[in-house]
Amino acid sequence: xxxxxxxxxxxxxxxxLMEEAGRPYERVLIDIRKGDQNxxxxxxxxxxGKVPALVDGEAKVAESAALCAYVAERxxxxxxxxxxGDPARxxxxxxxxxxxxxxxxxxxxxxxxLALAESTAGWGSFDRVVDVLERAVQPGPWLLGxxxxxxxxxxxxxxxxxxxxxxxxxxxPAFLAYVGRCSERPxxxxxxxxxxxxx
Ligand SMILES: N[C@@H](CCC(=O)N[C@@H](CS)C(=O)NCC(=O)O)C(=O)O
Numbered sequence: 778x779x780x781x782x783x784x785x786x787x788x789x790x791x792x793x794l795m796e797e798a799g800r801p802y803e804r805v806l807i808d809i810r811k812g813d814q815n816x817x818x819x820x821x822x823x824x825x826g827k828v829p830a831l832v833d834g835e836a837k838v839a840e841s842a843a844l845c846a847y848v849a850e851r852x853x854x855x856x857x858x859x860x861x862g863d864p865a866r867x868x869x870x871x872x873x874x875x876x877x878x879x880x881x882x883x884x885x886x887x888x889x890x891l892a893l894a895e896s897t898a899g900w901g902s903f904d905r906v907v908d909v910l911e912r913a914v915q916p917g918p919w920l921l922g923x924x925x926x927x928x929x930x931x932x933x934x935x936x937x938x939x940x941x942x943x944x945x946x947x948x949x950p951a952f953l954a955y956v957g958r959c960s961e962r963p964x965x966x967x968x969x970x971x972x973x974x975x976x
Contacts (some may be wrong), residue, residue, distance in 0.1 A: 781831070789934055789972060795853060846858070865924070870928075884939065886941065911952065934959075
């Protein structure tokens with residue numbers, strides 16, 4: 778598998794994912810600060826011209842949550858997703874989609890101070906998303922209980938960057954504890970080291 782990435786971007790999720798998956802993979806640097814994402818070769822992989830993206834033989838995948846779902850299926854030995862038929866799969870999919878569909882737009886709304894009716898915005902409001910996340914990560918250790926999953930990569934990365942780089946999340950104890958558990962994972966540490974070396 779080839780991961781197309783760029784340091785200090787959302788492609789950290791892809792790095793963490795591949796490190797959790799544990800299979801050998803190739804990293805291809807797409808320097809979005811130099812415009813690599815606009816080259817036709819990369820647009821053929823992700824027409825949006827955004828990282829991360831993944832190529833696996835004939836398969837092309839973009840969107841971080843889709844990468845998570847794809848790699849979890851592709852590498853079942855890493856146990857990054859409950860198997861089909863397991864009731865835990867419901868909540869797994871819920872949190873995977875929640876990260877893309879609710880956390881990201883809630884952050885954007887907070888940054889832009891965009892006023893929207895809660896019933897109209899698909900994510901309700903920033904405060905509603907934050908409260909729901911707090912209840913989700915509180916019991917721990919992971920979103921699905923004892924089993925870490927690719928949903929923790931999506932939600933964990935958003936909470937980590939929400940607390941650190943973006944400083945947009947209130948530092949509630951449940952968030953600090955959950956992000957602390959995420960950042961203690963060896964795969965997270967390896968992904969951070971790759972980021973640091975690439976930056
Ligand atoms: N929805 C995408 C977002 C990816 C994204 O926005 N990547 C940014 C970097 S953080 C990017 O590649 N920007 C380059 C550009 O738009 O030209 C995902 O979740 O993977």
